[in-house]
Amino acid sequence: MQSNYKNIIENAYNLTKPLKDLGKLATYIPELANVNPNKFGVHMTHIDGTHYGIGDNQEKFSIQSIAKVLSLTLAVKFIGEKIWTRVDVEPSGTKFDSLLLLETYNGIPRNPFVNSGAIVICDILLTHLEHAREEFLEFVRDLSDIPDLTYSDNIADSEKATGFRNVALCNFIKSLGNIKNKPEDVLDFYFDMCSLEMNCQQLSHTFAFLINGGRKLNNGKKIISRSQAKRINALMLTCGFYDESGEFAFKVGLPGKSGVGGGIVAVYPNNFTIAVWSPKLNPNGNSFKGMKLLEDITTHSEMSIF
Amino acid sequence: MQSNYKNIIENAYNLTKPLKDLGKLATYIPELANVNPNKFGVHMTHIDGTHYGIGDNQEKFSIQSIAKVLSLTLAVKFIGEKIWTRVDVEPSGTKFDSLLLLETYNGIPRNPFVNSGAIVICDILLTHLEHAREEFLEFVRDLSDIPDLTYSDNIADSEKATGFRNVALCNFIKSLGNIKNKPEDVLDFYFDMCSLEMNCQQLSHTFAFLINGGRKLNNGKKIISRSQAKRINALMLTCGFYDESGEFAFKVGLPGKSGVGGGIVAVYPNNFTIAVWSPKLNPNGNSFKGMKLLEDITTHSEMSIF
Amino acid sequence: MQSNYKNIIENAYNLTKPLKDLGKLATYIPELANVNPNKFGVHMTHIDGTHYGIGDNQEKFSIQSIAKVLSLTLAVKFIGEKIWTRVDVEPSGTKFDSLLLLETYNGIPRNPFVNSGAIVICDILLTHLEHAREEFLEFVRDLSDIPDLTYSDNIADSEKATGFRNVALCNFIKSLGNIKNKPEDVLDFYFDMCSLEMNCQQLSHTFAFLINGGRKLNNGKKIISRSQAKRINALMLTCGFYDESGEFAFKVGLPGKSGVGGGIVAVYPNNFTIAVWSPKLNPNGNSFKGMKLLEDITTHSEMSIF
Amino acid sequence: MQSNYKNIIENAYNLTKPLKDLGKLATYIPELANVNPNKFGVHMTHIDGTHYGIGDNQEKFSIQSIAKVLSLTLAVKFIGEKIWTRVDVEPSGTKFDSLLLLETYNGIPRNPFVNSGAIVICDILLTHLEHAREEFLEFVRDLSDIPDLTYSDNIADSEKATGFRNVALCNFIKSLGNIKNKPEDVLDFYFDMCSLEMNCQQLSHTFAFLINGGRKLNNGKKIISRSQAKRINALMLTCGFYDESGEFAFKVGLPGKSGVGGGIVAVYPNNFTIAVWSPKLNPNGNSFKGMKLLEDITTHSEMSIF
Known part of the structure; x- marks a missing residue:
């Protein structure tokens, strides 16, 4: 992992953490309302296998x-x-x-x-x-x-x-x-x-095949073809965030997918995956702080597919 | 322009040209129905300023x-x-x-x-x-x-x-x-x-600022900021093809925009723009052969933002 | 029952019976598809207690x-x-x-x-x-x-x-x-x-409280108030035939309710109820011949609430 | 005009007049906003040619x-x-x-x-x-x-x-x-x-052909056939009050038609027409007091087609 990635993540985390969280916990699944609403973690996995996280990046949550x-x-x-x-x-x-x-x-x-x-x-x-x-x-x-x-x-x-x-x-x-x-x-x-649970590190690791032509990072095992991986990325970009998908493409510029447990995973093909978790959701059902953090990262780093 | 780009375009053109055109001329603007339905041209402009076209790439059409x-x-x-x-x-x-x-x-x-x-x-x-x-x-x-x-x-x-x-x-x-x-x-x-007219070469040249961080290729003149250019590309990807936008992202994987005159322009940031023209439209209002040609190009070249 | 009512019903029945039935049996409840599609009966109950029927008016069907x-x-x-x-x-x-x-x-x-x-x-x-x-x-x-x-x-x-x-x-x-x-x-x-079954005579008898100010015809027992009965009649007129309700009010001019079993009941306040049954349904889910018969009755008799 | 009709109208007028008017003047046609919002009139025309009104029943308004x-x-x-x-x-x-x-x-x-x-x-x-x-x-x-x-x-x-x-x-x-x-x-x-103007007396007179089998009351001149008049009445009942039509049928029980000028005309076939005017409209675009008055009249008189 190049050190500038680490800096970018730390800066974005530190900028986003003190923001007033305007989101609300998901209520339609009662069990999700029992989670600590102040949890906040992020983890990035680079295509070279290095990875880095901060905050509650080792705590499991419902990936939904x-x-x-x-x-x-x-x-x-x-x-x-x-x-x-x-x-x-x-x-x-x-x-x-x-x-x-x-x-x-x-x-x-x-x-x-x-x-x-x-x-x-x-x-x-x-x-x-x-x-x-x-x-x-x-x-x-x-x-x-x-x-x-x-x-x-x-x-x-x-x-x-x-x-x-x-x-x-x-x-x-x-x-x-x-x-x-x-x-x-x-x-x-x-x-x-929808009931599976992972932490941010595991999530960023799990999605790494999508930045690596359909193959796992650690052992090169083929999961799907390169073309199939591209198409799944395209789908995440156009449809990954319900009716905020256009906004995410517009402001973040990466394929990604969110869950009502407050997790978001985003992928930058041939570069990195990043998983973020913060339970409170904006009115569109996506993590309020998670969206802010990702927007901050790509704005400052100019890392986007566009 | 690297010679492999030229090959890719020529191959895609030659493969697509003999296909049976299942599209129909736009009828809702009477004047558009007067165009020769068999026209077919394509032109690519590379970020290094080289460019290459084939077919009716020098003939003007309504870009709509x-x-x-x-x-x-x-x-x-x-x-x-x-x-x-x-x-x-x-x-x-x-x-x-x-x-x-x-x-x-x-x-x-x-x-x-x-x-x-x-x-x-x-x-x-x-x-x-x-x-x-x-x-x-x-x-x-x-x-x-x-x-x-x-x-x-x-x-x-x-x-x-x-x-x-x-x-x-x-x-x-x-x-x-x-x-x-x-x-x-x-x-x-x-x-x-909507009444402006260009040929494929001009169209690929006009859109080149979107692959070059918001600046014109030939003289570096700043049109919009790099971030603004990225966002327009994101909008083209999610919304450029009416209710076939998802399909285009899925199959072609590039930001682009179509018109009922049969033109399509697609952009590959930091790489190239490509303009194609074939007047007959599929049921979603996008050029039938234009879509086929672009799909062929990115399938064979694996050039996509995903 | 005045004899002209009997004539009106007989005439309408005889006119409608030979019509080519353009309807189709309901298929979404498999059991309903087992009924004989050629059944056709009608029964009228007058507010004076007299009643008259013809055809398969004594055979039970699913009133749905x-x-x-x-x-x-x-x-x-x-x-x-x-x-x-x-x-x-x-x-x-x-x-x-x-x-x-x-x-x-x-x-x-x-x-x-x-x-x-x-x-x-x-x-x-x-x-x-x-x-x-x-x-x-x-x-x-x-x-x-x-x-x-x-x-x-x-x-x-x-x-x-x-x-x-x-x-x-x-x-x-x-x-x-x-x-x-x-x-x-x-x-x-x-x-x-929805699984109740009645024949046309029973159905026209059952609905008679709605033409009698909310009271049963045979014993005067109060079911609901006069005002409540009027309001149920109003609801049948505006909403009784799915998205063909306006058409029924327009052509027949009586409050009524249909079922996918092919039954229809119509009421003429202070006058009579009429129940008709023919299993094949028009595209709006209402009995094809039932609608024709009722239209014929009110067109020829000029009996409508309008 | 039978004297009880006169009593019914006077009572309804006197009961409705002091009610707090929760309606609002139509704003989408600026000229309509210039009307005095406190105007309130009603006029009934009986099939025998007698008629009776009260309040601002002689003042013209836009019938829309x-x-x-x-x-x-x-x-x-x-x-x-x-x-x-x-x-x-x-x-x-x-x-x-x-x-x-x-x-x-x-x-x-x-x-x-x-x-x-x-x-x-x-x-x-x-x-x-x-x-x-x-x-x-x-x-x-x-x-x-x-x-x-x-x-x-x-x-x-x-x-x-x-x-x-x-x-x-x-x-x-x-x-x-x-x-x-x-x-x-x-x-x-x-x-x-839509710009025609009448007063309540004129309006109730104008609509009288619909309670008289399609013929004018005063001279018997045929306007449309009896069947056509019935069908227009049916249409007013099912569709005369925008998305409050069901409510009007339910509560008033007469065919009628409203306008954003605050007028309403209702017809009781073979009996009477009644026109009411009060400019302030409820959220469905129908005269607030006009609806109240008509509801009061038919509730107390039990005069409805149902």
Whole structure:
């Protein structure tokens, strides 16, 4: 890791930490409201394998929707291009859990990162994998090098008990013919998938294959092709932040993905990944301080894909 | 220009040219229907100043919505960040001339490249510039190094006579308070702006400031700041192709902008610009063969920002 | 019954019966597809107690959404005006199972006859009645004078197995806070409610309180007040036929309610009720021949509320 | 006039007059804001020709959208059923000037009383009548027995200068192919039509043909057929009050039509017409006190079509 990266991260962290946090804890999953709202950590992993973090970068949190990139990766790896007949690749222009566009487009979700799209990806995995739940966990264990990674029952159960909007989405798509398994099975898998926990260091490590042509940094193992990795990066750029995706591309200029647990991961192809965590969310459902920190980093460093 | 760029373009041109063109000529501006539908040209300008083209790359065509990037640049240059209180930076998720989202978002267009957004940018220029129509033309003449560039009265008049949807958009935004001048004045300027004509070589030359940190290639003249150029590139990536923007990012992986005249310009920051022209449009209003050619180029060359 | 009523019905029946039926059997509840599509019956009950029917007027069919008027009546009877804080009284302007307007209006369904509204009425009954399921059945038994009336398990189970759209609706409203009980309990009651079966004679008898100031015809027992009966009639007129309600008011001119089982009941206050059944539905989900017959009756008789 | 009608009106007037007026003057037509907001008048015309009024029932006001019933009547009279291929007969479920549903239904307005529908009716009249503007005025003069009735230039000019939403609507429908004349000509006629002025007595007299089988009360002259009159009444009931139509049917139970000038006319077929005027409007654009007065009248008198 070049020392200037370390400086950039430290400066951004120190500038952002004292800011008044205008965000609010996610409330729709009760369990998420139990987290300490003042947690703040960041970790960067460079393509040369060096890495550096600061703050609460070693504390685990619920990665939530960030896991959608991983389930998409598994679907792309095993099933390939035909998943795009079931999900589109366009930004949604609406809230992350909107039913409006589903109605317009006959059950084809706008992209794999809105909830409806991630639910359809879960349905695809359930159909094509023998034991989707277990195989997905194995896949993420390998990618993250966290051998004892498990689904968090607390988080998953909490969402199962309150995730009425996702139950609605899944049943609505089922009624339009684009869910093939039983809605309750699809939702169980979806809630489990979103319940994974990592810390910032692990998260930045896990996503490093996307800056390295589809291969893991530490052992060069091929996860997906270079072209597939580029396309996932393109999707994160256009659709990774719900209806704030344009703003993130505009101000930060990197592909990335956020979760309602307050985590964000961003990738700069051929350069680095960066994971940040701060639990309080802005009105668009993205980490308030996480967005500020990333904006600060790319503004001062001029590191952006544009 | 490195010779491999030349090869890449020639190969892509030769592969795309014989494809059956499934597109259709734009019909909503009658004058555009008079163009020869078989025209096909491409031109690349490299950051080192070398350039290369093939086919009908020297023939002028109506650049239409591509000009929206130039009017936005002028607005950013002279008025700066405050234009973003009047227009948002999010992909629209809908057709380029949709009124739906306007209604939801109180007259703030989703981005400056949907028609409604470009109309608001024209309104801003009319308010802030003494002679907006003339100053915009001067600005593009300087940028393009085409000293005798003029608005095409044929094209502008043809659109004025039939552009009822744009009249509706402008009056609707006016009713919501986000147009400050008379709708007819704003529309006159808007139709003029869209009537500019260039050939592929000129177009790739004109857009070169966006790959060069906001400065012209040939004389280093500063047009906008490096950060402003990056942000315009980000906007082209997320919003440049109407409701096919995600698809273009996914398959081509470069910022770009299309027009219903069949032109497309794409930019690879710090590397090159490329302009392609083929008049027949796919159902999303983007040049059918132009999209194919650009997809071919970046697939084979692995040149993409991701 | 005046003899001219008998003539009017016979003439309308004989005119409509030979018409080519352009409708289609409902397919979204598999059990409904097993009915003989050529059934056709009609029965009129006059306010003086006389009644007359023809065709398959003695054969039971699934009344489906027609039951929504009966659950609304029970809610109005026991809970009164406060139900209108949970459901509105406006025509929806959209398909009967649309989620679009729910999203706009924060979980308050447009009226009690769209599916979402009837689901909220079921939720209200579950909250306010000790044994809603049983009390509703008792209520309809009394109203219809069918002492052995029961829910049809075949029909209810068939809809439970396939009614994903209704599951979506109920969970969506729950997520917006306008369902107080468990979605599965509300849906169970809703599917049961819609599974009631009657024949045309029974149906026209059951609805007679709405032409008689809220009192049963045969024994004068007060069901609801005169004013409440008028308001339910008003709701049937504006909202009784999904997005064909305006057409029905325009062409037939009577309050009424249809069901996807092919039944329609119409009421002419202070005069008569009429129930018609023909299973094949027009594209708006209303009985094709049923609509024709009622149109014919009121056109020739000039009996309408207008 | 039976004396009980007189009592009912006086009582309702005296009960409603002292109510705090929670409405607001219409602001979108500047000229309408110059009216005295405390004006309040009502006039009833009975089918036997007797009539009675109270308050400011002799003062003229701008009838605005109430005129849409008269232009529709003229279209029905001269062109007949084929107008229904250009306009539908369904409640809109949305605001009176919404563009949303137009987009969904390909330029066919939902009904002739939303602005878009009335604009299409004006277009139809312009196409089919030699001198639509003059013939419409003649028609209303004859109907109202006001030989010197004229368009109000003040009102029409005021709306022409500010009616951007209507300009948007007309051009939008034009772009969808359902306006045949020039948008500016259609709008001129539309604004003129809405500028007519009458007092409550004249208004209740003018609408009396709708309670009398399509014939004028005073001389029996046939305006339209009995069936056509019924259908216009049905349309007023389902669509006469924008997105408060259901509420009006529910609470008042009579067909009627309101205007942003604060006037409302309601009809009870075979019985009476009633016109009320109070300029301040509720949030749905209907006269606040006018609605209250009519609700009071039908609640106490039990006079409703239901």
